[in-house]
Amino acid sequence: MTGSRVAINLGQVRARIRAAAHRAGRAPDDVALVAVSKRQPSEAIRAAYQAGQRVFGESYVQEALAKMALLADLDIEWHFVGRVQSNKTRSIAVHFDWVHGLADATHARRLSEQRPTERPPLNVCVQINLSGESSKAGLDPAQVSDLLAVCDDLSGIRVRGLMTLPSPAEGEMAQRRPFQVLRALRDGLANPTRPLTCLSMGMTSDLEAAVLEGATFVRIGTAIFGPRPYN
Numbered sequence: 001m002t003g004s005r006v007a008i009n010l011g012q013v014r015a016r017i018r019a020a021a022h023r024a025g026r027a028p029d030d031v032a033l034v035a036v037s038k039r040q041p042s043e044a045i046r047a048a049y050q051a052g053q054r055v056f057g058e059s060y061v062q063e064a065l066a067k068m069a070l071l072a073d074l075d076i077e078w079h080f081v082g083r084v085q086s087n088k089t090r091s092i093a094v095h096f097d098w099v100h101g102l103a104d105a106t107h108a109r110r111l112s113e114q115r116p117t118e119r120p121p122l123n124v125c126v127q128i129n130l131s132g133e134s135s136k137a138g139l140d141p142a143q144v145s146d147l148l149a150v151c152d153d154l155s156g157i158r159v160r161g162l163m164t165l166p167s168p169a170e171g172e173m174a175q176r177r178p179f180q181v182l183r184a185l186r187d188g189l190a191n192p193t194r195p196l197t198c199l200s201m202g203m204t205s206d207l208e209a210a211v212l213e214g215a216t217f218v219r220i221g222t223a224i225f226g227p228r229p230y231n
């Protein structure tokens, strides 16, 4: 995909966010765009950066580190959006600013211990599995408050909110349902010391539904970069 195509696509995604925010009576700036660049070459990231994008999401640690090295001249905020694995926590803690998808107390402790002390705490969204499928990543809603209690005592990470990745659904009404559940769950768990302001939800196919239900991060890959070219 050419750099100008990436810039055009990015403009269209921003327009979708603006339109959905307008429908929801929300400020478009309250919805941050994470450009999910997994499996895309560093040139595509550079093209999006030149079109004004600063926040990028990656799912595979080794691949991300290689691209970070190639893009070290850019001022990028890196978000890890993949599955956290124990043998990758150190690289995540050192090289990323955010993690969308924490679902395990052991990973939480490791990320906190391994976060360099000179850096601010690693920002984290806790992943919730709302479809009940055991094959899917994320915590059962009933388990979340225990993980939040563990995280409250960890100085190297800071839980900022919740994240979900629902099963694909057709139609806006059906797409909105899990996002509504995530928001309600967040409302019930938030307190003054742990405001949980972030809701990380919405991808290429359900961006509008997520913004209508209060998403503060949408994680968009395909609509910006096209189909993922390699794996």
Ligand SMILES: *Cc1c(COP(=O)(O)O)cnc(C)c1O
Pocket (backbone or CB within 6 Å): 036, 038, 059, 081, 082, 165, 203, 204, 205, 219, 220, 221, 222, 223
């Ligand atoms: C790949 C990925 C995305 C982006 O999905 P698209 O459908 O390409 O927009 C978002 N979130 C997560 C967790 C992903 O793994």
